[in-house]
Amino acid sequence: MTDRPFSHKSSRPRAAIILAAGKSTRMKSSKSKVLHDLAGLRLIEWVRTCALEAGCERIICVVGDANQDVRDAAEALSMEIAVQEPQQGTGHAVDCAKDAVGDFEGDIAVLFADTPLITTQTLNSVFEALTEADVAVLGFEANVPGAYGRLIERDGTLEKIVEAKEASAEELAVTLCNSGVLASQSGRLFKALEQVTNENSKGEYYLTDVIEIMRKDGGCARVVRGHEDEMLGVNSRADLAAANASFQTNMRNMALEDGVTLRHPETVYFSYDTVIERDAVIGENVVFGPGVIVKSGATIHAFCHIEGATVGEGASVGPFARLRPGTDLGPDSFIGNFVEVKNTKVGRGSKASHLTYLGDAVIGAGSNIGAGTVTCNYDGFFKHKTTIGDGVFIGTHTSLVAPVTIGDGGFTATGAVVTKNVPADALAIARVDQVNKLGWAARFREAMSKRKAKS
Ligand code: UD1
Numbered sequence: 001m002t003d004r005p006f007s008h009k010s011s012r013p014r015a016a017i018i019l020a021a022g023k024s025t026r027m028k029s030s031k032s033k034v035l036h037d038l039a040g041l042r043l044i045e046w047v048r049t050c051a052l053e054a055g056c057e058r059i060i061c062v063v064g065d066a067n068q069d070v071r072d073a074a075e076a077l078s079m080e081i082a083v084q085e086p087q088q089g090t091g092h093a094v095d096c097a098k099d100a101v102g103d104f105e106g107d108i109a110v111l112f113a114d115t116p117l118i119t120t121q122t123l124n125s126v127f128e129a130l131t132e133a134d135v136a137v138l139g140f141e142a143n144v145p146g147a148y149g150r151l152i153e154r155d156g157t158l159e160k161i162v163e164a165k166e167a168s169a170e171e172l173a174v175t176l177c178n179s180g181v182l183a184s185q186s187g188r189l190f191k192a193l194e195q196v197t198n199e200n201s202k203g204e205y206y207l208t209d210v211i212e213i214m215r216k217d218g219g220c221a222r223v224v225r226g227h228e229d230e231m232l233g234v235n236s237r238a239d240l241a242a243a244n245a246s247f248q249t250n251m252r253n254m255a256l257e258d259g260v261t262l263r264h265p266e267t268v269y270f271s272y273d274t275v276i277e278r279d280a281v282i283g284e285n286v287v288f289g290p291g292v293i294v295k296s297g298a299t300i301h302a303f304c305h306i307e308g309a310t311v312g313e314g315a316s317v318g319p320f321a322r323l324r325p326g327t328d329l330g331p332d333s334f335i336g337n338f339v340e341v342k343n344t345k346v347g348r349g350s351k352a353s354h355l356t357y358l359g360d361a362v363i364g365a366g367s368n369i370g371a372g373t374v375t376c377n378y379d380g381f382f383k384h385k386t387t388i389g390d391g392v393f394i395g396t397h398t399s400l401v402a403p404v405t406i407g408d409g410g411f412t413a414t415g416a417v418v419t420k421n422v423p424a425d426a427l428a429i430a431r432v433d434q435v436n437k438l439g440w441a442a443r444f445r446e447a448m449s450k451r452k453a454k455s
């Protein structure tokens with residue numbers, strides 16, 4: 001097409017304006033809604049990540065005066081800030097970013113901070129649609145169109161967006177809805193916004209009005225279709241739960257497709273960044289917090305809670321194990337029931353089978369940690385390191401009072417309280433010697449029975 005007012009190159013720079021100035025009353029929270037966590041990442045971070053991955057070199061977050069916490073978070077995430085005060089609608093919100101956008105001449109996508117599940121691929125297709133159109137809108141077929149804006153198409157292009165409150169009965173029957181995501185070339189977007197008025201039932205400046213304005217100006221508008229699951233907006237705790245459910249279903253399906261066994265998929269919970277390699281087996285009721293990598297052939301048995309941990313090839317974890325941040329389990333290692341591991345490296349084939357706490361430790365290969373062993377890593381002020389070599393045998397119920405080192409091949413006797421380093425191949429016995437008092441128990445019972453009879 002040569003008659004359109006603007007020509008587009010796919011290589012144009014990209015930017016995003018993330019709207020986050022709205023109030024979040026329905027969340028019933030002292031914290032702004034876009035700072036609530038969804039699978040290990042705050043809502044606003046989901047949207048920011050999507051924009052970054054789609055190649056946006058500028059990200060401007062629009063906040064209200066009341067959302068100081070959002071502003072702080074956005075600044076900490078290196079986003080640029082624009083303030084919208086008071087909030088007079090989505091069109092007004094975008095216009096408030098105009099000064100921040102300045103002379104940026106590329107394509108801009110408008111995203112909502114409370115719509116976290118839109119994928120990078122989807123956002124890319126919205127930007128890419130700008131090679132054929134002046135403005136692109138992400139739409140979806142809604143199961144329940146409800147309060148969504150309706151996308152009115154004619155001859156394969158988008159004619160206008162009608163907010164549900166302004167729609168005729170005929171328009172309300174349309175099921176193709178507006179996700180809120182819209183992209184256009186920067187100058188054109190702000191030019192159209194100048195013509196948006198607040199003459200509507202809400203008395204707000206609707207961003208959606210730019211479609212009709214651009215079309216009247218000879219511009220071409222297109223709808224990019226996405227899946228409803230991605231468009232879910234979070235307004236309440238119930239919405240947050242629904243978004244999480246949708247994310248979890250997706251992750252489970254992807255894991256199964258990638259060759260991971262999930263014994264009961266509906267009971268396994270993932271984080272945004274969970275990586276599980278093929279032929280890993282995940283048991284029932286397992287929770288993955290952020291930062292987990294489970295390598296090929298590893299097994300996570302039922303009821304484990306794992307975050308910030310790498311589980312090596314062929315390793316076995318649980319049932320009922322807790323792996324905390326900084327855990328690095330070597331290949332074929334074994335962490336059994338009621339074992340907690342934190343900031344600890346476990347070497348190839350080493351085992352801690354039962355009832356143990358390993359914190360701030362490094363354990364070599366082929367070592368065995370007896371039941372009930374505890375690394376005493378904290379003195380109330382500082383954390384200290386425990387170093388255990390290769391082929392070490394830690395006897396049952398050993399307390400390893402850090403900082404302490406057990407040399408290769410060393411042994412500790414059952415019940416040892418180890419406060420000094422143990423040389424390689426040595427046995428450390430650190431407990432009170434046993435004394436057997438012959439006949440004592442029988443005498444004790446007799447004395448007690450007599451006393452009871454008198455009373
Ligand atoms: C908007 C769309 C609607 C679409 C729906 C999808 C408009 C006019 N309507 O409606 O077509 O189907 O989203 O969910 O755009 N915000 C501000 N400042 C404001 C108003 C809103 O920053 O003054 C932010 C909110 O924080 C939120 C987003 O913009 O992140 C959407 O605002 P909201 O009021 O929820 O728009 P809807 O009425 O749902």
Ligand code: CA
Nearest residue numbers: 114233234235
């Ligand atoms: Ca909304």
